[in-house]
Amino acid sequence: MGNCPSCSASGGYTISNGKIISSSDDGNIATEGKSDTNSNVVTVVNIVSMIGEQKEDTTDGDTALIEEITEPDSAITENVKLRNDTKSISERRQAIFSEIVKFDENDDIKLPTYLKNPEDDQLIRRAIGKNDFLSKIISGTRLDDVVPAFYMREVSAKDTIIKQGDEGRHMYISISGKFQIIVNGKIEEEFDDVRVFGELAILYNAKRLATIKAKTEGKVWVLDSNVYQKITQKHNIKEEDEIMQFLLNNKTLSVIGKDALQIMSTSLKTEHFLPGQVIVKQGDKGNKFYIIRAGTVTITKDGEGVVGVYKKGDCFGELALLKEDCRQATVTADQPMVECLTLARKEFVDIFGEMGDIFQYISVDKPKSSVTETRVEYEDVDLNDDLDLVRTLGVGGFGRVELVQHKEHKDWTFALKYIKKMDIVRMAQQEHVFNEKNLQMKCRSPFIVRLYRTYKDKKYIYFLMEACLGKCILPILITVTIGHLQRS
Structure with a gap:
């Protein structure tokens, strides 16, 4: 089954020994050519020119990207043919969503102000x-x-x-x-x-x-x-960056790696503590991790008294995430109030597994299997510098999927899915998207598309996935009349 957003994709593609073979919607081989920008059959363009320098296409309901490409004259005819192969995608019924607020990722978010007494x-x-x-x-x-x-x-x-x-x-x-x-x-x-x-x-x-x-x-x-x-977007970006910085500054957790910490940050909850309230008590079993977001706390130990004060950005209780342990000190909230980001051990284990599973994130220098080696190898792939964009695989209600090829390693091909952050927020799909990432990164099955890594910028999130370049069955069931085959 091919890579497709909302299960809608164009004709299948195969890459073999640096050659890109396209198939028409009926499954027959249509064209063949080398993955080279000088090819007179298939035009491969840099990923940045297609995604990083985009403008909105207002010709349909989706905010599809208009490709601004300078193409060799000899490539124009065949490239138009390849793009026409995807026409059936836009003609198919799309999922219906509300109007999306459009933002230019390079612009500051400007908010209106109405004077009030x-x-x-x-x-x-x-x-x-x-x-x-x-x-x-x-x-x-x-x-x-x-x-x-x-x-x-x-x-x-x-x-x-x-x-x-x-x-x-x-x-x-x-x-x-x-x-x-x-x-x-x-x-x-x-x-x-x-x-x-x-x-x-x-x-x-x-x-x-x-x-x-x-x-x-x-x-x-x-x-x-x-x-x-706009206000939501502005503050979500600031809060995401602030939380990530808190986690990266923690010596114990920073070894897990940025991608894993990003997953962890989505599960943090906000808690408030009144002055004098004991947040953790020495000797109690620890089951929660804390990041101070506002205010200060006083650290005391039995027989020693006050041993320190923690302020905004400081963390405590991280060992409770990695193993069941007793608290080594008592932490008490100071005036006027303390706000903490918290993560319970149960939620941490739900995300990363028990300690044995967590080592796959920490010990990336000593992978334990060929599967882990593949993950680590592709972690070095840079979105802007390493990938050429070949063509669009599919467009759906939840995003767009492009076929991309590594510039140096021509046998490395991927499906790159990208989704607007504002689309996710407007449809309240944040949890769904993170679940998709967490599950797909863990899955190892020939029947499930592999997810190698993710990227993000101000406007989009990106999924670098295994390119499964066969036919998508759903469009066949929708568009082809098969007398004896019921869709159910």
């Missing part, structure tokens, strides 16, 4: 703080960016602010006036207090669960969905 600023903060669900998501510096982005709107009596079943594009905070909550045509509630409504639409792109109408004239604060997504 101190009373309005506090009103918005209190409204968000009263919402138990929203206050856990929008807080701290994220809240500081959200508040200035609200703008005021006046509403008249009988105005419909949100309509049940619609796709929402705004979140609101009522300021003045009276409003009705209507579900399936029935008035369920009226309110005239300051409250947040419509938040699920911008958080999870959920359809409106109720209609809200203005019963009288009034005013509301409004936050646009695309602005909130």
Whole structure:
């Protein structure tokens, strides 16, 4: 089965002894040529020119990339033929997703600011703080960016602010006036207090669960969905980088390697501790690892008293991840409060396995099997410098897959899948994507596509995978009528 996003791929490809052989959609051999930019059959281009220097194609629903390539004249005819082979991909029914907010990865994220007096600023903060669900998501510096982005709107009596079943594009905070909550045509509630409504639409792109109408004239604060997504992207990038730096600075964990730490960082949880609260106690069995994100803690030992103070970026309890051990000291939260990123041993073991499995990450200099040697060998492949892009294998609702070839080792071919980070966030697929990475990196089966390594930049995440250049069965089942074969 070939590599394909959302199980949609073009005709199969085979590379043998530096030659690229393409097959048409019916499985017959169509063209053959060497993987060379001077070939008059197949044009191989640098991966950076195709992905790193892209612009948006607005001709269809997907944000497909337009290839900006300077091609030899002799290559144009055949290269057009190869691209036409993929026409059936875009014609097939695609998965339906909401509108994607577009960002230029080279631009700073600019957020709108609407001036407010101190009373309005506090009103918005209190409204968000009263919402138990929203206050856990929008807080701290994220809240500081959200508040200035609200703008005021006046509403008249009988105005419909949100309509049940619609796709929402705004979140609101009522300021003045009276409003009705209507579900399936029935008035369920009226309110005239300051409250947040419509938040699920911008958080999870959920359809409106109720209609809200203005019963009288009034005013509301409004936050646009695309602005909130920009704020989310800005803070996710900062938080990812901050957490990775914390982990890399830890001597015990840094030996695991950056890729493994990246997996680990996605499982960290935020916990808060009040002044004087004992976070860990000397002699207790350790089962959790801590990174101080804000505040300070005091370290004490029996018979010695205070032995140290830890601050932002410091870690403690890491040995609890590697083995069952008793705490060697007591850690107590200082004034005014302490915020920690935490990881339980159980979750660590779920990701990396017990100690025997963890050594495959730590002891990369002494691989224990040929399988591990292959993984390590490909870890040196650089996304920008080592790979040439041959052609597109498939385009689907979740991304795009390209056939790439190593510049020096012509027998090294891969499928490179890349997905926009903002697509993942808008569809709330973060956990799904990390699960895909974690599972596929561990799997060793002839029936499962190998994942060698991953990359990321400001805009995309990339999966460097085994190139399985056969036919994808699903398009055959969809497009070919086989009288005696039922799709089930």
